[in-house]
Amino acid sequence: MSLSNEEKTGIIEQHKKSQAYILYGLELDLKEAQSVGTPDAEVVSGINSKIADVNAKIDALNSELNNLN
Numbered sequence: 001m002s003l004s005n006e007e008k009t010g011i012i013e014q015h016k017k018s019q020a021y022i023l024y025g026l027e028l029d030l031k032e033a034q035s036v037g038t039p040d041a042e043v044v045s046g047i048n049s050k051i052a053d054v055n056a057k058i059d060a061l062n063s064e065l066n067n068l069n
Contacts, residue, residue: 005068012065016058023054 003011030047033039 008068009065012061012068016061016065019054019058019061023051023058026051026054 026047030044030051033043033047
């Protein structure tokens, strides 16, 4: 038994939504980290790296979604 394209699309959309939640959380983390008097450059850099990773995952999911259409 294999999944239909509609089912696959639904799963991909769920994963994208999950990544969107993660991304928003990281954006809030970044705002918090930058809001202090002297932001820790290492913390800010780490958050930015995580944001880049999430964006790469979203791009990969979008690519998979485009392959289904």
